[in-house]
Amino acid sequence: MTAKTLDLPKKSWLGLPALAIGLIFVALVTVYGWLFLHAESEMEVLALLVAAAIGVVAGTRSGATRNVSVAMNQHSGIMNAAIIGGVLVVIGLLSQEHFSLLMLTSVLLYLTAALGLNVQFGYTGMVNFAGAAFFGIGAYTAAVMTMHTGVPPLLILLCGGVAAALIGFVLVLPVVRTRGHYSAVVTIAFAVLFKTFLEVNDVLGGPQGLTVGSMSILGWDFNSSPTLFGVEMSFYVNYALLGTVLAAVAFMFTRRLERSWLGLTLDSVRLDETASACFGIGVTRAKILAFTFGNVLAGTAGALYGMMISFIAPTSFTFSDSLLLVAIVLLGGMGNPWGTAVAAAIVVVLPEKLQIIQEYRFLLFSVLVIVMLLFRPDGLLPRQIRTYIPGWRKQP
Amino acid sequence: MSGRLLEITQLSKRFGGVTALDQFEMTVNRGEILGLIGPNGSGKTTSFNVVTGIYAPSQGKILFDGQDITGFTPQQVYKAGVARTFQRSRLCLPLSILDNIMIGNYGRLSKGLWFNLINRRAFQAEFEEGFDQAQALIRTFSASLADRMFEPVGSLPMIERRRIEICRALISRPKLLLLDEPSAGMTHDETKQLMDDILDVRSRIADLSVVIIEHEMGVIERITDRCIVLNYGRKICEGTYGQISTDPEVQQAYLGAE
Numbered sequence: 001m002t003a004k005t006l007d008l009p010k011k012s013w014l015g016l017p018a019l020a021i022g023l024i025f026v027a028l029v030t031v032y033g034w035l036f037l038h039a040e041s042e043m044e045v046l047a048l049l050v051a052a053a054i055g056v057v058a059g060t061r062s063g064a065t066r067n068v069s070v071a072m073n074q075h076s077g078i079m080n081a082a083i084i085g086g087v088l089v090v091i092g093l094l095s096q097e098h099f100s101l102l103m104l105t106s107v108l109l110y111l112t113a114a115l116g117l118n119v120q121f122g123y124t125g126m127v128n129f130a131g132a133a134f135f136g137i138g139a140y141t142a143a144v145m146t147m148h149t150g151v152p153p154l155l156i157l158l159c160g161g162v163a164a165a166l167i168g169f170v171l172v173l174p175v176v177r178t179r180g181h182y183s184a185v186v187t188i189a190f191a192v193l194f195k196t197f198l199e200v201n202d203v204l205g206g207p208q209g210l211t212v213g214s215m216s217i218l219g220w221d222f223n224s225s226p227t228l229f230g231v232e233m234s235f236y237v238n239y240a241l242l243g244t245v246l247a248a249v250a251f252m253f254t255r256r257l258e259r260s261w262l263g264l265t266l267d268s269v270r271l272d273e274t275a276s277a278c279f280g281i282g283v284t285r286a287k288i289l290a291f292t293f294g295n296v297l298a299g300t301a302g303a304l305y306g307m308m309i310s311f312i313a314p315t316s317f318t319f320s321d322s323l324l325l326v327a328i329v330l331l332g333g334m335g336n337p338w339g340t341a342v343a344a345a346i347v348v349v350l351p352e353k354l355q356i357i358q359e360y361r362f363l364l365f366s367v368l369v370i371v372m373l374l375f376r377p378d379g380l381l382p383r384q385i386r387t388y389i390p391g392w393r394k395q396p
Numbered sequence: 397m398s399g400r401l402l403e404i405t406q407l408s409k410r411f412g413g414v415t416a417l418d419q420f421e422m423t424v425n426r427g428e429i430l431g432l433i434g435p436n437g438s439g440k441t442t443s444f445n446v447v448t449g450i451y452a453p454s455q456g457k458i459l460f461d462g463q464d465i466t467g468f469t470p471q472q473v474y475k476a477g478v479a480r481t482f483q484r485s486r487l488c489l490p491l492s493i494l495d496n497i498m499i500g501n502y503g504r505l506s507k508g509l510w511f512n513l514i515n516r517r518a519f520q521a522e523f524e525e526g527f528d529q530a531q532a533l534i535r536t537f538s539a540s541l542a543d544r545m546f547e548p549v550g551s552l553p554m555i556e557r558r559r560i561e562i563c564r565a566l567i568s569r570p571k572l573l574l575l576d577e578p579s580a581g582m583t584h585d586e587t588k589q590l591m592d593d594i595l596d597v598r599s600r601i602a603d604l605s606v607v608i609i610e611h612e613m614g615v616i617e618r619i620t621d622r623c624i625v626l627n628y629g630r631k632i633c634e635g636t637y638g639q640i641s642t643d644p645e646v647q648q649a650y651l652g653a654e
Contacts, residue, residue: 253513260512260519261498261505264491268499271488277470278448278480279568280502385492385546388523394531 021064022071022079028055030086034093036349037100045353069384072338076390084248091240095228101236103349105308108243109301111344112250114328115337116297119254121326122335122383123263124290125270126175127184130191131325134164134295136317137194138302139212140204143312146213153215157246157303164299165292176287179273191319198314209313212306215242222307239308246304250297254337257293259388266290267386320362327365331372333379342380400459401426401572401605402447407456409439409446409629416442418629420456424572429598429606431616431637434626435649440609441483443626444574448480449473461571475503479565480574483609485557485581489550493541493560496549497530500564533563536600537593555586559593566597575608579615587612591619613641625649 016024032052039045059065072079087108094100113135120126128134138160145156171190175183199207214223215238222238257263268276269286277283306312328347332339351361372379402424409417417439424430432440445451447458449470458466460476468476479500487496498505505526511518527545535542537559541552549560558578565573578594579587598604610616616623617637625633625640627649633640640646 256513256516261502261507262509262512264495264498265502265507267491267495268488271491272486274450274470275482275486275488276499278450278474279499279564280471280474281499282471385548386495387546389520392520394527 016067018067018070019075019078021067022075023082025059025064025068025071026079026082026086030089033086033345034090036353037090037094037104038097039353042354042356072390073387074391080248084244087244088241091237091244095231095233095237098234098236101234101240102308103352105236105240105243106305107345107348108240108247109305109308110325110328110348111341112243112247112301113298114325114332114340114344115247115250115254116294116301117325117329118294118332118335118337118340119257119266119297120290120294121329123258123266123270124287126287126291127326128187128291128294129184129319129322129326130171130187130194131298132317132319132321133191133194134168134298135302135305135321135325136198136312136314137164137167138299138304139306139312139317140198140210141299142303142306143210143212144204146307147211152217153213153307154217156307157215157300160303160306161296161300164295164302168291168295172288172291175291176284188319191322195314195318198317205313207314209311209316212310212312214310215239215304215307223310236308239304242304243308246301250301251337251341253293254297258335258337259386259390262286262289263386323362324365327369330369331365331379333381333383335383336379336381339379339381339383399426400424401461402607403459404443404447405457405459407443407446407458408454409442409451410454416629417446417453420626420629421631422624424605424607426571426605427603428621429594429608429619431620431623432607432609432626433611433613433616433623433640434632438626438649439629440626441576442629444480444576444607444609447473448478448574474568477571478574479568479570479572481558481561481565481576481578483576483580485554485561487549487557487561487564490548492546492548493534493552494527494530494545496560497534497563497567498526500567501526501529503568530563530567533567534560536596537563554581555590558582558590562593562597566601571603571605573604573606575606577609577611579610579612587615591615595619613637617641 032048036045036048039048090104091101094104113131117128117131120128141160141163142156145151145159146153151159171186174186178186198204204210214221216222220238222242223235225232225235226237227233265276265281265286266289268281269283273283324347328343329340331347332341332343347365351357357364400423402422404420404422407417407420408415420439420443422443432443434440442451446453449468449472452467456466457464460478463476465473465476488499506512506522531542531545538556541556541559549557552560562575562578575594578590582590594606594608598606608620620637623635623637623640624631625643625646632649633643633646635643
């Protein structure tokens with residue numbers, strides 16, 4: 001676990017300013033994302049994978065990726081706006097394709113949940129093997145509330161997060177009282193318990209599951225196809241847009257949490273509980289904060305996911321799905337939200353695109369996680385040293 | 397101000413059948429450097445752990461600055477004004493120098509959700525103030541460290557880590573500083589440098605009391621005003637270095653009986 005500081009590279013790639021390289025990078029990733037989501041044949045997908053590998057090597061060799069990091073750090077506002085713009089462009093380009101948009105939105109919602117896990121696991125060191133359960137709590141809350149109450153669906157999203165947080169409070173007591181592996185076991189037990197409970201509980205639909213009402217904001221029904229300039233688009237465009245907003249907000253708060261005294265506290269608790277206590281840090285308070293923060297994100301994402309797929313069953317929220325979320329955090333790089341974003345895209349989209357992988361995906365991801373832990377334990381994008389204020393330099 | 401800052405009376409700590417501290421007595425006066433010495437396993441670190449609340453005492457009383465802090469949690473002890481370093485340096489190695497020092501200042505940092513997540517302007521103001529404070533403090537120890545505030549501590553040599561650890565303890569402006577074997581794992585020259593630093597700190601912060609656990613007698617002779625010798629969890633001797641080094645019981649504890 002060595003974090004590197006961000007230095008200005010000696011010379012810039014092609015003599016361009018870092019921001020320009022950063023924007024070119026975002027544009028390339030946007031085009032790539034569109035091509036990948038659009039790709040139909042497995043040959044296309046494989047070709048794109050090879051292209052990505054070449055791109056990563058070329059970018060690292062030429063020093064362009066360093067410039068991208070610098071751009072991210074020094075012009076974070078413009079870069080973040082560009083990335084959101086990139087996602088919107090992809091949504092626009094895919095506006096006719098149901099399945100591609102469903103995948104894209106799934107990536108965004110899994111990202112939101114994984115960001116929550118990242119706070120629990122990457123910052124605070126609390127392994128949560130019940131991520132999918134909290135995701136499911138959000139979805140079931142949405143199902144019950146859309147079908148039986150008149151609460152505005154946008155508010156139901158928040159209720160999903162709150163419900164996950166409340167049920168998390170029940171779990172937090174045993175989690176905080178145990179350490180390391182033991183608290184991980186508590187969450188495993190909860191994940192299994194949750195699915196079993198859903199299966200035997202007839203009120204919540206039992207193994208058949210429940211129908212979820214659609215999202216709607218001020219009369220704008222998300223399950224109706226929107227038209228733009230007379231062209232009819234897939235109704236998933238609605239969900240993709242809201243998913244983008246949700247992921248962006250989750251990302252912003254995760255980042256702000258990390259870049260604050262609270263984030264420092266969480267790191268300190270992960271690295272040394274005893275020393276933390278000797279400097280006044282309330283270890284339990286920090287753990288409850290991280291656990292609740294993470295569960296709120298998972299629950300909110302789950303609520304929107306439920307509304308999008310409009311039908312949920314216990315099999316959608318199994319222990320294996322929780323493992324998938326943990327794999328996303330590990331693969332991306334513990335504590336690095338950008339890594340989580342990249343990993344979420346890989347883990348969600350790749351098996352859908354490569355049918356060969358689909359059947360063996362849990363096996364392949366397990367192998368991938370083991371390989372990562374052995375050879376690149378910091379993940380695809382290792383976490384960097386905390387910069388509290390991006391681009392901040394002490395005035396001389 | 398003069399008088400007693402810390403008064404430990406009849407303090408015992410038992411782990412099952414092992415008595416790590418046995419009716420231990422210790423007084424620390426304001427502004428003094430007190431040496432705590434004794435053979436391995438004589439209860440020195442245990443006494444720190446009991447004072448700072450990591451272990452609850454089995455028996456006895458701890459008075460700090462007129463307040464009974466017996467059985468306080470580590471967080472409460474920190475709040476009362478005691479800061480410490482650890483025998484095996486317990487810094488957060490992947491975190492930056494700045495991060496590590498700021499952890500020591502936890503008591504003064506704003507911890508509200510609104511402040512940290514929403515009101516970033518106010519956060520930035522507090523951050524800049526904290527940065528300046530931490531940088532100024534570390535500069536008194538090492539100018540080169542002060543220019544590398546965003547470097548991970550894990551890449552630094554032992555002496556720099558000790559300095560950061562001492563800064564982490566000092567930034568909270570404690571009344572009492574507990575140093576647990578600061579010279580462990582360092583060369584002779586490094587030890588000398590660090591002791592210069594500690595004396596320098598003491599000369600600048602007049603009211604600070606320091607208790608130092610140390611094995612190197614040269615260090616003890618040079619920097620302490622007074623010493624307490626422990627053996628088998630009991631205090632066997634107390635006095636200046638000159639007094640304790642000639643005490644027959646101390647010699648016996650260290651060298652064995654003839």
